[in-house]
Amino acid sequence: MPINANxxxxxxxxxxxxxxxxxxxxxxxxxxxxxxxxxGLGTYVxxxxxxxxxxxxxxxxxxxxxxxxxxxxxxxxLKAKIDAYLAPQPxxxxxxxxxxxxxxxxxxxxxxxxxxxxPDANDIPGLAAYWKQYYNTAGGKGTTDEFIANYxxxxxxx
Numbered sequence: 001m002p003i004n005a006n007x008x009x010x011x012x013x014x015x016x017x018x019x020x021x022x023x024x025x026x027x028x029x030x031x032x033x034x035x036x037x038x039x040g041l042g043t044y045v046x047x048x049x050x051x052x053x054x055x056x057x058x059x060x061x062x063x064x065x066x067x068x069x070x071x072x073x074x075x076x077x078l079k080a081k082i083d084a085y086l087a088p089q090p091x092x093x094x095x096x097x098x099x100x101x102x103x104x105x106x107x108x109x110x111x112x113x114x115x116x117x118x119p120d121a122n123d124i125p126g127l128a129a130y131w132k133q134y135y136n137t138a139g140g141k142g143t144t145d146e147f148i149a150n151y152x153x154x155x156x157x158x
Contacts, residue, residue, distance in 0.1 A: 041155075059096050
């Protein structure tokens with residue numbers, strides 16, 4: 001069963017992005033769309049089929065590590081803000097599935113590393129294309145049509 005879209009948006013995604021100083025309506029909609037596409041808005045917290053991706057944003061531990069080693073380790077202030085969302089246990093990779101605030105922050109970091117500007121907040125096909133190119137990648141199984149359908153299915157009224 002999916003997470004309530006309005007509660008996820010209002011109680012987790014928006015406050016986290018605002019606290020990090022990384023909020024825009026486009027970023028919020030992209031993060032929400034990513035959750036809708038990647039996990040059926042929280043229906044799954046482990047990758048279907050036994051893959052390594054975890055959490056409502058289906059981030060792989062290798063991607064998490066790369067975000068730290070090649071980005072956050074050079075931005076101490078942002079890293080400290082993000083790490084403040086971590087619980088003492090379990091490890092960071094596990095918290096992608098158990099800690100939605102931390103997972104949302106890391107999803108935003110993944111997109112933040114892209115130099116291309118975010119699409120317009122209400123351009124759902126544009127958000128889908130951005131997700132496909134920069135999050136799912138050309139080799140990923142997801143499609144922009146799936147993203148659009150899942151965005152409308154899970155977030156159409158939020």
